[in-house]
Amino acid sequence: MWNWQHWQGQPYLTCDLLKEWPHGFFTQQFAGQTPEQLVTVLHPEARAYRVKQVHGDRVLTPSEIAAAMTEDANFPPADGVLTETPQQSAWVASADCTPVLIGDTGTGRVAAVHAGWRGTAKRIVPEAIARFLALGSRQENLRVALGPAIAGRVYQVTEDVAAEVGKSLVFGDRKAARAAHSDTILETLHQLPEPPLLADPQPGRIRLDVRRINVLQLEDLGFAREQIAVTEHCTYQQPEYFFSYRRSAEKKVQWSGIVSTAVI
Missing domain, CATH: 3.60.140.10 (CNF1/YfiH-like putative cysteine hydrolases)
Incomplete structure (x- = not known):
């Protein structure tokens, strides 16, 4: 392609x-x-x-x-x-x-x-x-x-940044997503098919696949x-x-x- x-x-x-x-x-x-x-x-x-x-x-x-x-x-x-x-x-x-x-x-x-x-x-x-x-x-x-x-596999960010990006997804109730605790957002992202997050060895850090988040936003739109x-x-x-x-x-x-x- x-x-x-x-x-x-x-x-x-x-x-x-x-x-x-x-x-x-x-x-x-x-x-x-x-x-x-x-x-x-x-x-x-x-x-x-x-x-x-x-x-x-x-x-x-x-x-x-x-x-x-x-x-x-x-x-x-x-x-x-x-x-x-x-x-x-x-x-x-x-x-x-x-x-x-x-x-x-x-x-x-x-x-x-x-x-x-x-x-x-x-x-x-x-x-x-x-x-x-x-x-x-x-x-x-x-x-x-x-x-x-x-690529997400090499893009290290703070957990707060990952949670902020994750809150952009609707998950059925966007207001609830915006108000959710960062740990809740991260756990939700981890449970998604083809999750946009990967583990990072440094405490408080995580690997973020921004392209995957954009795809999830599009799929959420239908x-x-x-x-x-x-x-x-x-x-x-x-x-x-x-x-x-x-x-x-x-x-x-x-x-x-x-x-x-x-x-x-």
Whole structure:
């Protein structure tokens, strides 16, 4: 389902689930190139849209981005971009956080979402889905691909962080989940099929699979497994392809983008 592509000898990833849309999860080999430059790899006539990422739950359209741009061309704070018309492209930057690309087979619209643990705790991906639906999309037409990010097996966090992210899941009663004690949330997560938590030898620490939490959020919304694709590529463990802040403490990122299409 995941395939390496090459542009001028440089590798980037694509996902069969998103084959209807030009898209790419770009590697560190493209470092220094902006979305405005990278979009030509995907579609020579598309226009790139991005935001100032702040680990929140805000998703903006190109019209909203344009309206919020300041005179000195600063991008508005948000963590997702959702297109409105064909030949618009949505972009997010990531190192260890999860880049999420979404396409709608019914309208041709697409979105790019930046989902770190903070954004995941705030349910950034469900917020993007809600915006699709508000614009007339049907949930069964949505396709979601979660790209390279730090794998749960190597992502050590505090138990408090894991519990905060875990509270983003509904479990039948979201208010109760938000009010639950951290130990209760962690125990609930451990009991899930394919649990998003792994043990850590350090007291008070745990390994957290943020991509798995996002998949659980989608499944809780009613998404079928065949609507979701998750790559196994790990930014921390594959320095030959990806930047990782957790590994190097350098503020370097790779971009992921997707281009909206017309519906025929």
